[in-house]
Amino acid sequence: MRDDQSVEVESTELLRTLIRNACVNDGNASSGQEVKSVDALEDFFAGSGLAWERHQSLPGRGSLIARIEGRDHSAPRLLLMGHTDVVPANPSGWQRDPFGGDLVDGIVWGRGAIDMLNLTATMAVAMRRLARSGFRPRGTLIYLAVADEEAGGTHGAGYLTEHHAEKVATDYVITESGGVPIPTPSGPMLSAAVAEKGGNSRRLVVAGTPGHGSRPLRSDNALVTAAEVVRRVAAYHPKARIPDEWRRYAQALGLAPDLTAALTDPDRVYETAAALEPLSLARTAHACTHTTFSPNVVRGGSKINVIPDRVEIDVDIRTLPGITPDEVDAMLSEALGDLAGRVEIQRLRSQLGSRSSFDTPLGDAIRRVSAALVPGSRVVPAMTTGGTDAKYFRWQGVPSYGFGLHSRRIPHTEYPLMFHGHNERVDTESLRLSAEMWMALCRDFLA
Ligand SMILES: [Zn+2]
Numbered sequence: 001m002r003d004d005q006s007v008e009v010e011s012t013e014l015l016r017t018l019i020r021n022a023c024v025n026d027g028n029a030s031s032g033q034e035v036k037s038v039d040a041l042e043d044f045f046a047g048s049g050l051a052w053e054r055h056q057s058l059p060g061r062g063s064l065i066a067r068i069e070g071r072d073h074s075a076p077r078l079l080l081m082g083h084t085d086v087v088p089a090n091p092s093g094w095q096r097d098p099f100g101g102d103l104v105d106g107i108v109w110g111r112g113a114i115d116m117l118n119l120t121a122t123m124a125v126a127m128r129r130l131a132r133s134g135f136r137p138r139g140t141l142i143y144l145a146v147a148d149e150e151a152g153g154t155h156g157a158g159y160l161t162e163h164h165a166e167k168v169a170t171d172y173v174i175t176e177s178g179g180v181p182i183p184t185p186s187g188p189m190l191s192a193a194v195a196e197k198g199g200n201s202r203r204l205v206v207a208g209t210p211g212h213g214s215r216p217l218r219s220d221n222a223l224v225t226a227a228e229v230v231r232r233v234a235a236y237h238p239k240a241r242i243p244d245e246w247r248r249y250a251q252a253l254g255l256a257p258d259l260t261a262a263l264t265d266p267d268r269v270y271e272t273a274a275a276l277e278p279l280s281l282a283r284t285a286h287a288c289t290h291t292t293f294s295p296n297v298v299r300g301g302s303k304i305n306v307i308p309d310r311v312e313i314d315v316d317i318r319t320l321p322g323i324t325p326d327e328v329d330a331m332l333s334e335a336l337g338d339l340a341g342r343v344e345i346q347r348l349r350s351q352l353g354s355r356s357s358f359d360t361p362l363g364d365a366i367r368r369v370s371a372a373l374v375p376g377s378r379v380v381p382a383m384t385t386g387g388t389d390a391k392y393f394r395w396q397g398v399p400s401y402g403f404g405l406h407s408r409r410i411p412h413t414e415y416p417l418m419f420h421g422h423n424e425r426v427d428t429e430s431l432r433l434s435a436e437m438w439m440a441l442c443r444d445f446l447a
């Protein structure tokens with residue numbers, strides 16, 4: 001690539017490459033094959049003067065670590081982390097090929113365009129430009145392109161923090177997501193993710209008694225019981241809590257004072273969210289104030305003429321920071337009520353939520369750099385409802401934030417629909433903004 005190419009073109013082309021690599025992670029250990037994008041990033045970094053190495057936990061599950069060594073080993077280090085895997089996409093719901101990386105009228109289309117190949121690409125562009133410019137910061141700068149974020153990070157960030165801890169040792173981390181400008185009466189608000197909910201999965205095993213499907217009267221059909229179990233779990237909501245991150249975020253939105261008060265009141269937030277428009281805000285308000293339960297997979301039955309004796313229901317449970325695995329099981333028992341004795345609860349995954357303070361030197365630098373690039377904006381710390389690899393670092397006490405910058409071209413209300421949804425896309429202006437932000441941030445914070 002030529003030196004005179006713009007930041008925007010470099011970012012766009014690298015993003016299109018990463019999209020076309022289609023490192024689709026379906027949750028199976030053999031999927032993802034992120035080594036394709038590790039190869040692409042090696043090609044991209046070649047000749048820049050950057051030092052890098054690659055690691056893999058399983059065949060094809062590659063991750064890459066690049067670094068610019070600092071001059072002063074007592075200065076704070078910064079790690080920029082992007083994942084290279086994406087979730088599956090069903091092309092029938094898309095206007096364009098989800099793995100084509102089409103560029104149309106300044107918009108890049110494809111799975112991963114905002115989650116988070118856009119940031120993985122723009123971080124890499126910043127790294128290469130900084131390296132080529134001879135950037136020799138005081139504190140070390142580390143770039144991590146990791147596998148497997150979309151299945152919890154076991155084969156990516158989790159593997160590296162466990163098996164190569166010294167290679168990814170840092171004082172601060174930035175990863176996905178945030179920075180979509182939300183209009184408020186006092187100017188655009190950019191959220192920085194400083195906390196996230198815990199990921200818990202439970203399998204509910206419902207037992208019954210097998211019998212002939214031709215004689216259903218008074219039978220003990222596990223599927224019929226399971227239907228009621230699903231209904232109860234879906235209808236259940238534990239008492240709300242108001243995390244500090246949600247209170248500050250809701251207050252920053254500039255909503256009507258009555259609405260802000262209701263959304264930050266544990267006794268009123270559920271009913272308020274249940275009737276609130278737009279739906280995206282309603283879902284955020286609900287998920288940021290409750291441990292949530294979503295029954296998403298069911299397996300059961302064997303043959304059309306056999307009354308089933310076993311049905312499994314997998315429930316996706318997202319806990320507020322501070323909620324323990326035992327509390328999750330107690331909530332499930334409460335939800336099941338008098339059916340609790342007929343359901344075996346199996347723990348598939350129990351991960352705690354995590355949070356970092358934003359009142360840090362890096363938080364201050366993010367505020368400074370963003371205000372310069374997006375005039376009139378302010379950065380507001382927030383909680384994400386999904387999981388990211390930030391947790392692996394927050395669990396170790398390393399402040400970790402989700403951030404990036406976006407233009408106003410794609411309305412902020414579209415973003416929640418595009419994450420793991422149809423027609424995921426990003427505008428090239430947003431790519432330029434993020435790449436410039438990473439460079440400015442590194443020069444501000446590490447120099
Ligand atoms: Zn992501």
